[in-house]
Amino acid sequence: MVFIFFNELHYDNVGTDTAQAFEVAGVAGASLDGYTAVLYDGNSGGVYDTLPLTGTIPNEHVGYGALSFNISLQNGPDGIALVNASGHVLEFLSYEGSFEAVSGAASGMVSTDVGVVETASTAAGTSMQLTGSAHSPAGFTWVAGVPASPGALNAGQSFAQSPPPPPSQPPFNSAACPPRSTVRAALLGHTVLPYTSSQTDVWDALKVLDADPNDAANVTLFYSRMSVDGAQEYNSGRGWTREHIWPQSLGQFDAHANEAPATDLFALRPAKPRCNSMRNNFKYGMVSTVSVDSECLLACDTVVQGGDRLCEPVDEIKGQIARSLFYMDIAYDAFDDTGATGVNASWADLQLSIVGSPDMFVDWHESVASYNSPSTCASIPSASNFQFSTPVSIAIPATSNSHFATSASLSIPSDSTLAIPSAFNNNFPTVCLPT
Numbered sequence: 001m002v003f004i005f006f007n008e009l010h011y012d013n014v015g016t017d018t019a020q021a022f023e024v025a026g027v028a029g030a031s032l033d034g035y036t037a038v039l040y041d042g043n044s045g046g047v048y049d050t051l052p053l054t055g056t057i058p059n060e061h062v063g064y065g066a067l068s069f070n071i072s073l074q075n076g077p078d079g080i081a082l083v084n085a086s087g088h089v090l091e092f093l094s095y096e097g098s099f100e101a102v103s104g105a106a107s108g109m110v111s112t113d114v115g116v117v118e119t120a121s122t123a124a125g126t127s128m129q130l131t132g133s134a135h136s137p138a139g140f141t142w143v144a145g146v147p148a149s150p151g152a153l154n155a156g157q158s159f160a161q162s163p164p165p166p167p168s169q170p171p172f173n174s175a176a177c178p179p180r181s182t183v184r185a186a187l188l189g190h191t192v193l194p195y196t197s198s199q200t201d202v203w204d205a206l207k208v209l210d211a212d213p214n215d216a217a218n219v220t221l222f223y224s225r226m227s228v229d230g231a232q233e234y235n236s237g238r239g240w241t242r243e244h245i246w247p248q249s250l251g252q253f254d255a256h257a258n259e260a261p262a263t264d265l266f267a268l269r270p271a272k273p274r275c276n277s278m279r280n281n282f283k284y285g286m287v288s289t290v291s292v293d294s295e296c297l298l299a300c301d302t303v304v305q306g307g308d309r310l311c312e313p314v315d316e317i318k319g320q321i322a323r324s325l326f327y328m329d330i331a332y333d334a335f336d337d338t339g340a341t342g343v344n345a346s347w348a349d350l351q352l353s354i355v356g357s358p359d360m361f362v363d364w365h366e367s368v369a370s371y372n373s374p375s376t377c378a379s380i381p382s383a384s385n386f387q388f389s390t391p392v393s394i395a396i397p398a399t400s401n402s403h404f405a406t407s408a409s410l411s412i413p414s415d416s417t418l419a420i421p422s423a424f425n426n427n428f429p430t431v432c433l434p435t
Helices: 180-187 202-209 273-279 315-331 358-367 401-405 422-427
Strands: 002-010 021-027 036-041 047-052 064-070 078-083 089-095 126-134 141-147 157-159 215-220 227-229 241-244 268-271 298-305 308-313
Touching (some): 002 078, 002 089, 202 241, 202 268, 241 273, 268 273, 273 298, 315 358
Parallel strands (some): 126 157
Antiparallel strands (some): 002 021, 036 078, 078 089, 126 141, 215 227, 241 268
16 A cells, blocks of 8 residues: 655745745655645635645665655645645644535535644644554544644654554364354344434444544544544435445445445444545555555556456455455355345355455455454355465454443344354354365
8 A cells, every 4th residue: 555645744934935846745655646626715615725746755765765846835723734746635734623625625624623723822843643553544643833834744753564463363263163154144134224314323333333433423433543523424425424345335235225235334434424435435455556545545447457346455454354244255145055044146255355355355354353352253254275374253343332322312222233143152262164
């Protein structure tokens, strides 16, 4: 994945403003030719200047570097958008407040306030910068009033070369796994929550399952990891929406008809509408030709690669995605279990290859398992030749079944709260691997 993002800004200082500039950082060797920085006036939401970018990012630290660009920047509230050569907005930041752009490449987007400011008392020679140690832009923090370092990675900023090591895994249960058809049979017949209803529906479920642990009124969005007001259900695109990890069009199921695969909370997550649109119905894959969107933390290549358009998420959530897809593959694939009941013929044969490479998903599970707390549920992927070196578990979003069942805002039986039959928890409490 190619990360390119704003890394430093300076717009105001004591006396006459000097050395106004912004800095772009990213992976070494990335070309900024064709990129533009679009400057926005926060009061009107319109564009007040555009600067074409050029140059190749140098290698200053473990494969990352920075380039600086001088330009006159207004005092806030104002913003700046980083637009790639394809016209896609990678990042839309603002200072002294957030606002909605009404023109230019970021039209309709709401800026992300960096959270720090400069004033007429700010010392000359300082700037606002990202600092900290991380392996992706989202892990850094904006600070202000530190010595400027245009064209060089910031003091106090380091790029981790890889995610933290995974925690110890639960002991592997060497007992023979139940036949795939047995596990699948236990997954059928559960109560399906409606997609949209005046009664309890998947909106309500996601508000609990993906609640921000620091603010129960908010939900944490998938992909972007933003925390937003849970009450803002879509709200004409200003709130949050529901992301199907397995796209409806690639499964031929219909959420508005309340078909089980489309409302199954094992593979339904809250997301920013823009990120939902960016992912579209692209397959998951490894993308090296497109820079990562700094808001959605997705790299999506609209150019067909090998017959497919691909999207790659950041490492932190790859394991969750893989295990959600493992679950969907076995729960809604009747290809090897045609005697199973309760399935719709149009989605009776979901297979992992529909949404990406099965081998890649195995790798995602094994290599980034550290970011996903193992559940108490078992999963058996579809192909009998899959071999795993780490345990496989289905990703239950955010909280446990019991926590959701006892939520004060909901009153549905515990065996249907997650749209999962109780047999799934009771009969397969340990993790096992396919034989």
